[in-house]
Amino acid sequence: MKDGATRDGYGACLEELGANPKIVVLDAGVSDSTRSKKFGDKYPDRFFNMGISEGDMVCTAAGLATTGKVAFATGFACFLLGRTMDQTLVSVAYSNTNVKLVGTHSGLAVGEDGPTAQMIVDLAYTRAIPNMTVIQPADYEEAVQATKALVDHFGPVYMRLGRPKVKGIYDSSYKFQIGKGNVVKQGEKVVIFATGGMVQESLEAMKLLEGDNINPTLVNISTIKPIDSELIIEQARNNGAVVTAEDHNIIGGLGDAVLEVLCDNDISVPIRRIGVRDTFAETGSLKELYFKYGLSAQHIENTVKSLLK
Amino acid sequence: MNTAQTLETQVSELRQIAKEIRRKSLEIIHRAGSGHPGGSLSAADIMTALYFGVMRYDPKNPKDPNRDRFVMSKGHATGVFYSILSRAGYFADEDLVSYRRVDSKLNLSGHPHPKTPGVEIATGSLGQGLSVAHGIALAARLDKSDYKVYVLMGDGELQEGQVWEAAMSASKFNSNNLVAIVDFNKVAQDNITKDLKDIEPLEDKWRSFGWDVQRIDGHDMEQVYKALTLPLDETKPRVIIADTIKGKGVSFMEGKTSWHGVAPSDEDYEKALKELA
Numbered sequence: 001m002k003d004g005a006t007r008d009g010y011g012a013c014l015e016e017l018g019a020n021p022k023i024v025v026l027d028a029g030v031s032d033s034t035r036s037k038k039f040g041d042k043y044p045d046r047f048f049n050m051g052i053s054e055g056d057m058v059c060t061a062a063g064l065a066t067t068g069k070v071a072f073a074t075g076f077a078c079f080l081l082g083r084t085m086d087q088t089l090v091s092v093a094y095s096n097t098n099v100k101l102v103g104t105h106s107g108l109a110v111g112e113d114g115p116t117a118q119m120i121v122d123l124a125y126t127r128a129i130p131n132m133t134v135i136q137p138a139d140y141e142e143a144v145q146a147t148k149a150l151v152d153h154f155g156p157v158y159m160r161l162g163r164p165k166v167k168g169i170y171d172s173s174y175k176f177q178i179g180k181g182n183v184v185k186q187g188e189k190v191v192i193f194a195t196g197g198m199v200q201e202s203l204e205a206m207k208l209l210e211g212d213n214i215n216p217t218l219v220n221i222s223t224i225k226p227i228d229s230e231l232i233i234e235q236a237r238n239n240g241a242v243v244t245a246e247d248h249n250i251i252g253g254l255g256d257a258v259l260e261v262l263c264d265n266d267i268s269v270p271i272r273r274i275g276v277r278d279t280f281a282e283t284g285s286l287k288e289l290y291f292k293y294g295l296s297a298q299h300i301e302n303t304v305k306s307l308l309k
Numbered sequence: 310m311n312t313a314q315t316l317e318t319q320v321s322e323l324r325q326i327a328k329e330i331r332r333k334s335l336e337i338i339h340r341a342g343s344g345h346p347g348g349s350l351s352a353a354d355i356m357t358a359l360y361f362g363v364m365r366y367d368p369k370n371p372k373d374p375n376r377d378r379f380v381m382s383k384g385h386a387t388g389v390f391y392s393i394l395s396r397a398g399y400f401a402d403e404d405l406v407s408y409r410r411v412d413s414k415l416n417l418s419g420h421p422h423p424k425t426p427g428v429e430i431a432t433g434s435l436g437q438g439l440s441v442a443h444g445i446a447l448a449a450r451l452d453k454s455d456y457k458v459y460v461l462m463g464d465g466e467l468q469e470g471q472v473w474e475a476a477m478s479a480s481k482f483n484s485n486n487l488v489a490i491v492d493f494n495k496v497a498q499d500n501i502t503k504d505l506k507d508i509e510p511l512e513d514k515w516r517s518f519g520w521d522v523q524r525i526d527g528h529d530m531e532q533v534y535k536a537l538t539l540p541l542d543e544t545k546p547r548v549i550i551a552d553t554i555k556g557k558g559v560s561f562m563e564g565k566t567s568w569h570g571v572a573p574s575d576e577d578y579e580k581a582l583k584e585l586a
Contacts, residue, residue, distance in 0.1 A: 024448075051481075053477070053478070055436075056474035056478055059437045060475070063444020063445040067445060071444075090432070094422065095422070
């Protein structure tokens with residue numbers, strides 16, 4: 001199991017797959033941070049640093065894709081999506097071009113740069129776009145495998161990555177599949193559906209809960225759309241109570257996606273959603289922000305306990 | 310025939326086709342009961358020269374990898390675009406009946422979508438087409454293909470900042486296989502472009518962004534044809550600023566904001582056809 005940021009997994013995988021002439025990578029002037037530079041250094045002909053102009057980058061990627069390329073358009077999640085709602089809708093999603101939007105530095109996890117850099121609405125936005133697949137890997141290994149999967153998957157995708165190093169959850173025996181959730185640990189009475197860095201945060205919470213002999217189930221939902229309804233229904237039924245956990249605004253993200261599945265299938269179980277409570281956060285370290293804004297392992301621990309009372 | 314005669318024949322044929330394209334554009338907009346006649350008529354000569362005198366394509370093989378590409382960045386001008394594609398052989402004249410109709414088999418929507426044969430990308434939100442066209446131009450270089458990429462923009466569209474982002478990109482990458490054409494008809498939707506936000510001095514702007522600039526009368530077919538067939542610069546992308554008249558060819562539509570997005574009544578349609586006879 002390798003520790004590392006999901007953006008590092010992305011960069012390493014692109015570099016590894018780079019010999020494939022169909023792959024082109026674009027960046028908006030932040031390739032050192034997004035790790036797309038690794039591909040760029042090795043394959044300069046197929047790397048296009050478009051400068052600080054995300055709208056132009058996304059549409060250029062769409063143009064490249066119309067000729068059969070797999071176009072990875074990379075940037076900080078906040079600007080990559082924040083500045084390209086229209087371009088993403090028209091040139092990518094509606095045109096159904098083979099563009100992979102890869103947004104790094106998502107969520108409060110980005111830390112001290114503050115709310116202008118903390119993208120907390122991207123899942124809500126991309127989930128609402130027809131034709132769009134939405135993916136958020138939980139660790140380095142899953143990011144590597146998800147990047148590989150994107151090359152073979154035709155169609156628009158948003159992949160949400162993080163800045164901080166995450167403790168490894170998976171080794172190479174894990175098999176990522178678009179549209180499939182993964183049971184990280186089968187427990188009982190409560191199931192936690194988590195995504196991204198919150199999977200590791202949930203594992204921390206489960207360690208805390210062990211002391212009280214509470215053993216919830218943990219499911220990693222790395223494809224937010226199309227979501228693994230079957231697994232969500234099965235686990236919600238078998239465990240009987242649900243917690244969702246995401247580093248994203250509480251509106252429109254994983255929590256709501258799970259609610260939609262349960263609602264559409266007439267499954268009535270107690271549910272608590274963990275996420276940013278519809279507010280802009282502030283500057284601070286990941287640890288401080290997760291604690292203050294209710295995303296920490298302790299919050300997950302308490303939420304699970306509250307469902308068992 | 311010597312070269313001068315050949316050019317004269319070509320240009321006079323194109324003039325005749327352009328007239329028929331204008332009639333067809335109004336016919337389909339009138340039948341649909343909605344659409345954008347002004348910007349279709351201003352672009353008719355440029356579009357005719359491109360498709361019937363300049364571009365390399367095979368309508369029977371619309372995905373031919375070596376085809377020249379065209380991006381209709383001013384996506385509202387489907388009146389002229391679909392009329393051109395149909396005449397070029399991408400689909401039948403009778404298919405145009407489904408223009409702007411629900412269940413349109415070829416998706417002849419109010420704005421273009423790539424489900425329609427001959428359409429590369431969806432447009433309709435102004436300002437995106439130049440970036441898309443530039444992406445295709447970059448791909449041509451990667452694939453060592455010699456096709457060219459043409460993109461038509463409106464003058465109002467140049468108020469979108471993304472156009473200038475793309476202009477910087479194309480010059481950064483020396484994309485000399487990219488030809489942008491500005492249908493400079495001076496009139497936008499609710500105002501004339503100059504009063505909305507003046508885009509002049511336009512030649513200076515493009516030049517300072519690193520482009521090879523040509524300026525022509527966009528209704529003088531000889532000038533249009535010559536500009537579109539002029540050998541490209543070795544390193545720079547090209548922009549052709551075509552001075553045009555919104556609603557060109559129909560006196561009561563010319564230069565009017567009111568004919569931006571309104572279909573002609575039966576009476577106006579008959580009057581227009583007489584002028585375009």
